[in-house]
Amino acid sequence: MHLYHMGKVWLHRYSVLVACCTLILVIAGGLVTSNDAALSVPDWPLAWGRLIPPLEGGIVYEFGHRVAAASVAILTFILACWLQAAEPRAWVRRLGWTAVVVVLAQALLGGVVVLWVAPKPLSIAHACLGQIDFGLMALVAQASRPAQPSGTGQSRRRAPLIAAGALFVQTILGAAVRHNATGLLPHVLGAGIAIILVMWAGLPILMTEPEDSSQRRPAVALLSLTFSQVVLGMGAYLSRIMTADAPQPMPVMVWLTVAHVAVGSLALGAAVQMGAAA
Amino acid sequence: MKKIWIGVGLAASLSMFGCGGDKPPETAKPEASAPAAGAGGAAAMPDEANGGTVTGKVTFAGAKPKMAVMDMSANPACDRAHKGAPAHSEEVVVNDNGTLKYAFVWVKSGLPDKNWAVPTTPVTLDQNGCMYKPHMIGIVAGQNIEVKNSDPTNHNIHPQPTVNQEWNESQAPGAESKMKTFARQEVMIPVKCNVHPWMRSYIGVVSHPFFAVTGDDGTFTIKGLPPGTYTIELWHEKYGKQEQQVTVGAKESKTLDFAVKGA
Numbered sequence: 283m284h285l286y287h288m289g290k291v292w293l294h295r296y297s298v299l300v301a302c303c304t305l306i307l308v309i310a311g312g313l314v315t316s317n318d319a320a321l322s323v324p325d326w327p328l329a330w331g332r333l334i335p336p337l338e339g340g341i342v343y344e345f346g347h348r349v350a351a352a353s354v355a356i357l358t359f360i361l362a363c364w365l366q367a368a369e370p371r372a373w374v375r376r377l378g379w380t381a382v383v384v385v386l387a388q389a390l391l392g393g394v395v396v397l398w399v400a401p402k403p404l405s406i407a408h409a410c411l412g413q414i415d416f417g418l419m420a421l422v423a424q425a426s427r428p429a430q431p432s433g434t435g436q437s438r439r440r441a442p443l444i445a446a447g448a449l450f451v452q453t454i455l456g457a458a459v460r461h462n463a464t465g466l467l468p469h470v471l472g473a474g475i476a477i478i479l480v481m482w483a484g485l486p487i488l489m490t491e492p493e494d495s496s497q498r499r500p501a502v503a504l505l506s507l508t509f510s511q512v513v514l515g516m517g518a519y520l521s522r523i524m525t526a527d528a529p530q531p532m533p534v535m536v537w538l539t540v541a542h543v544a545v546g547s548l549a550l551g552a553a554v555q556m557g558a559a560a
Numbered sequence: 561m562k563k564i565w566i567g568v569g570l571a572a573s574l575s576m577f578g579c580g581g582d583k584p585p586e587t588a589k590p591e592a593s594a595p596a597a598g599a600g601g602a603a604a605m606p607d608e609a610n611g612g613t614v615t616g617k618v619t620f621a622g623a624k625p626k627m628a629v630m631d632m633s634a635n636p637a638c639d640r641a642h643k644g645a646p647a648h649s650e651e652v653v654v655n656d657n658g659t660l661k662y663a664f665v666w667v668k669s670g671l672p673d674k675n676w677a678v679p680t681t682p683v684t685l686d687q688n689g690c691m692y693k694p695h696m697i698g699i700v701a702g703q704n705i706e707v708k709n710s711d712p713t714n715h716n717i718h719p720q721p722t723v724n725q726e727w728n729e730s731q732a733p734g735a736e737s738k739m740k741t742f743a744r745q746e747v748m749i750p751v752k753c754n755v756h757p758w759m760r761s762y763i764g765v766v767s768h769p770f771f772a773v774t775g776d777d778g779t780f781t782i783k784g785l786p787p788g789t790y791t792i793e794l795w796h797e798k799y800g801k802q803e804q805q806v807t808v809g810a811k812e813s814k815t816l817d818f819a820v821k822g823a
Contacts, residue, residue: 322754
């Protein structure tokens with residue numbers, strides 16, 4: 283029994299590790315876009331005709347993103363196998379394999395983006411599928427916790443999942459802004475709606491379940507991350523305006539934008555975990 | 561049904577592997593294509609002996625803007641090329657005589673409906689010192705552009721047209737020149753390098769040979785125009801477009817100046 287529990291503990295820790303690596307992959311992707319390096323490696327699956335391209339300039343970001351993607355794919359596959367062997371619940375095992383399919387689809391989509399010279403719809407789809415992948419990893423991490431929360435039932439689950447949906451719509455709109463497919467207004471309006479839905483999901487938990495850390499922590503994370511996103515979003519936008527005349531992407535704009543992408547992922551993950559914990 | 565979808569997915573995956581990525585990025589052989597002679601009929605040439613000439617200059621009014629320094633520190637080869645003299649953005653280059661360099665001037669309308677000959681001489685776009693040289697070029701639609709890499713570092717060339725076919729290719733140091741062209745008129749096509757994000761140039765593609773790019777003296781000359789009334793457009797990457805009308809007769813020379821106001 284002890285060994286079984288230790289096995290579950292390590293499986294959970296490993297799923298958290300994979301989730302963290304997936305977040306790093308999302309950040310790596312954000313760095314590629316923000317540094318305008320997306321097509322610095324014009325071929326796929328090789329890079330400049332080789333396994334390892336000349337590592338200079340934008341190629342460092344693009345190739346680094348590909349290496350991170352390959353690593354996450356391998357880690358996700360190991361996770362799926364481990365879940366298959368050790369997880370008694372079928373839906374969690376299926377989740378693991380779904381994550382494998384998603385990460386492989388992401389890799390293929392990334393390749394198509396390169397080969398078709400980054401058409402906007404595919405670039406946006408690539409950004410969004412990456413967030414879905416992270417959301418899945420967050421869900422697996424939550425589901426693999428050795429001590430599962432008691433849960434308050436279906437009714438409490440609805441609000442965080444709707445908030446997660448709104449945050450994902452924000453991802454789509456944000457990606458559309460990043461790839462110049464739309465203006466800023468829809469993303470700003472979406473932020474207002476997402477904040478309301480996040481508050482609707484998180485505040486009741488804090489008021490009614492203050493002692494239940496398994497409920498409280500994701501609620502606090504979701505609320506604080508979402509409000510941080512507002513600040514980071516304003517920073518990213520202002521930095522873009524202020525450096526509009528710069529001949530190349532400036533570090534302040536790059537890092538604020540990438541932070542905005544990363545915290546968006548974390549907020550989405552927190553909403554997913556809240557829904558799973560409810 | 562499941563097998564059908566698996567098969568479709570595999571076929572799609574295999575076709576993607578077969579598309580575009582199988583060519584070595586150091587495209588060794590210049591993809592020279594015979595310049596098009598224009599669609600159907602004998603190609604017309606500018607009659608410089610009997611045609612009209614429009615000449616002029618693009619003046620710049622206002623304080624000379626200070627162009628940002630390009631930070632090439634991330635790439636030692638690029639940095640070395642500008643040791644002691646950092647490279648500045650070429651978005652706005654004001655000549656010493658108060659004129660504007662890198663303004664594209666072309667005949668927007670008024671020409672007779674003819675198939676104009678496409679020059680067989682390619683226009684060179686060189687990657688030198690991790691900058692595009694020149695910053696702006698003009699070609700006749702179908703004319704070859706010879707893309708060279710004179711740098712000891714890798715570049716990718718990524719034009720971003722809207723009506724022409726977009727492409728993106730790598731070019732290693734010492735690689736042979738690439739011969740590329742654009743089939744449709746498009747003013748202007750930005751070109752960038754994703755390895756070095758500060759690199760920027762512009763290509764003006766026109767369906768006839770009546771265009772010019774201002775140089776160090778800010779002047780332009782368009783020769784061999786058939787008699788008529790024309791709309792001449794100026795295009796600048798920061799200051800946008802201006803148009804003027806001009807009427808020239810046979811062997812007549814007209815002066816047409818543009819004035820650009822800075823901030």
